[in-house]
Amino acid sequence: MSDNTLSPRPAVNRLVPYSPGKPIEETKREFGLTDVIKLGSNENALGPSPKAVEAMKSALGELNLYPDGAAFTLKNALSERFGLPAGCITIGNGSDELIHYLGIAYLREGDNIVQGDPSFVRYESAAVLNDTECVKVPLKNLTYDLETMADAVNERTRMVFVCNPNNPTGTINTKAEVERLMDRVPDSALIVLDEAYCEYVGSPQYPDSIQYVKDGRNVIVLRTFSKIYGIAGLRVGYGLARPDIIRAVEQVREPFNVNSLAQVGATAALSDTEHLQRSASNNTEGKKAFYAAFEAMGLPYAPSEANFVFVDVKRDCRPVYMALLRKGVIVRTGDIFGLPTYLRVTIGTPEENQRFLSELKAILAA
Ligand code: PMP
Numbered sequence: 001m002s003d004n005t006l007s008p009r010p011a012v013n014r015l016v017p018y019s020p021g022k023p024i025e026e027t028k029r030e031f032g033l034t035d036v037i038k039l040g041s042n043e044n045a046l047g048p049s050p051k052a053v054e055a056m057k058s059a060l061g062e063l064n065l066y067p068d069g070a071a072f073t074l075k076n077a078l079s080e081r082f083g084l085p086a087g088c089i090t091i092g093n094g095s096d097e098l099i100h101y102l103g104i105a106y107l108r109e110g111d112n113i114v115q116g117d118p119s120f121v122r123y124e125s126a127a128v129l130n131d132t133e134c135v136k137v138p139l140k141n142l143t144y145d146l147e148t149m150a151d152a153v154n155e156r157t158r159m160v161f162v163c164n165p166n167n168p169t170g171t172i173n174t175k176a177e178v179e180r181l182m183d184r185v186p187d188s189a190l191i192v193l194d195e196a197y198c199e200y201v202g203s204p205q206y207p208d209s210i211q212y213v214k215d216g217r218n219v220i221v222l223r224t225f226s227k228i229y230g231i232a233g234l235r236v237g238y239g240l241a242r243p244d245i246i247r248a249v250e251q252v253r254e255p256f257n258v259n260s261l262a263q264v265g266a267t268a269a270l271s272d273t274e275h276l277q278r279s280a281s282n283n284t285e286g287k288k289a290f291y292a293a294f295e296a297m298g299l300p301y302a303p304s305e306a307n308f309v310f311v312d313v314k315r316d317c318r319p320v321y322m323a324l325l326r327k328g329v330i331v332r333t334g335d336i337f338g339l340p341t342y343l344r345v346t347i348g349t350p351e352e353n354q355r356f357l358s359e360l361k362a363i364l365a366a
Contacts (some may be wrong), residue, residue, distance in 0.1 A: 014128050018121065022330050033328045037352045040330040042167070042197070042308050044230035045348040046282055048265070049275040052231055055268035056261045067260035074258075074267045078238060081270060082210050087243040090250055093257045095196060095222045095237025098249065099126050102220065105248040106158050106190060107132040114152050115161040116144040118168060118337035120194060123161040132158070142302040142310065143171040150184035157189045164207075165197045168337050168344040170304025175207040182217055190245065191219045196237075197306035199228040199276065200283055206305070213240045220245055227307060228279050229269040234262040283307050286347035293357045297364065308346045310334070313364065317343050323363040329356050 021040035028036050039045075071091040079086050092098035103126030107113070110131070115123045117136035127134035135157075137149045144166055153160060162181070165172045173181075178193070185191055193209045209221045220241035226232035236258055239249060269275070290309045294301045301311040313320050317340055321333045334342025345356060 011129050011131050015125055016121075016128075018125070019336060021332055022325070024330070027325060027328065027330055031326055031328070036328040036330065037348060037355060038330045039308075039346040039348050039352060039356055040332045040344075041232070042227060042306070042346045043232050044228060044279055044307070045286075045346070045352060046230060046275070046279050048230040048233075049269035049272040051272040051275065052229070052234075052265035052269040056265045059261060059264040063260065065260070067256050067258060067263060069255045071258055071263050074236075074238075074263045074270075077267045077270050078240075082240060084210065084213060084240060085243075088213060088240055088246055090239045090241075090246050090253065091258050091263075092237045092239065093254075093259075093262075094226060094235040095194070095224045095239070096122055097235075097257060098222055098237055098239045099123060099192075099194075100129075101249045101252050102126065102159065102190070102192065103130045103132075104252045108158070110156060111158040112154070112156050113159040113161060114149050114157055116149065116163065116166065118339060119144075119161070119163045120167045120196075123159075123163075123192075123194075139166070139169065139171075141171075142166075142169040144173050146173055146177045146181040150181055153185050153189060155186075155188065157185075159190050159192055160185055161192045161194060163194045163196075165201060165304070165306040167196065167306070168308070168332070168334070168342075169302045169310045170197075170306040170308055171302055172201060172203055172206055172305045174203075174205040176205075178207045178209070182212065182219065185218070187218055189218070191217075192222060193219055194222045196222065196224045197227055198223060200280060200307050201305040202284070203305055210240065213242065216242055218242075220249075225266045225269055228276060229266070229272075230275070230279065231262075231265050231269055234259075234265050236262045236266040282349070283347050285350065286353050289350070289353050289357070290345070290347070293361070297361060308344050310339075310342055310344050312342050313360075314341055315364075317341055320360070320363055323366075324356070324359055327359045327363075329359050331356070 107130035112133040224237040
């Protein structure tokens, strides 16, 4: 008798569940705390864009209606912002969803993707789900090594992921490095430029990836409203690419993937330059405070172009993480990224940063 029991596709069992940052409420319950801060998920410590909050309040009365599946208003706002036609834009329920869609749209069994390691974990999930190999190229000096990644590309490579700035290290690849990669990767592979943290970048060497889309290159640029815009809870990300690439994603997109409040909120957040500038300067100041304290404590760190810093606590990070948790400070451990002496810490408000730094200092001195 043939085995006809119900079971998922083998790829489903190979997926490693995403391990999210620890939630504030759970930490309060577990440790009997009332005052917990979260510097573990690279969220915006200053809160959501106030313009987004206002706009959503006035949209509440229309929640009986389905959202605009084409996200017309948000796409128009992005189109104006970047000088790209709406046909070069797709909107996702977070950029996470767009990574998932890219996998469904492009990956065939036996293909491979190439990515840096350690990096954002969702690229590998897209590969595993689609019976595709994930080729991980180690970072060099905590930075994506695009030359070695280009060497790793072969005729089966369908996507090359570049996380820029990289999560968890905060480092960037320069315009020259990205352009050399684009020149070396054959047209059979799509280069995915994941720029979730781009609005925080200060380096003049950072690539102008929108220009690559305008030039019709084989790239898709992924960005998000979850980071500097401060609306991670709404789940909105977007992809910018040539119309043929956007069409492939749109073919597999859920018809109402982005809810109506999210569309309204994101459209308003996009024009909230005041909130954006405040968030960027809070980040710059916070990074300075982190760097100064880490240097005083003798802890190596990767200079970051994002809203988090990857710091080497020079001992097993798990007990340090646990001790911080007991003090009500949530950060992220480096062991999940294969670097077990590191912590990834999101820049918070000045008060949150000071609280984290003084707790860390006390824990390391104990
Ligand atoms: N890319 C990177 C590099 C990220 O760090 C994140 C969020 N942690 C995402 C994509 C996904 O962001 P979202 O789905 O919230 O848009």
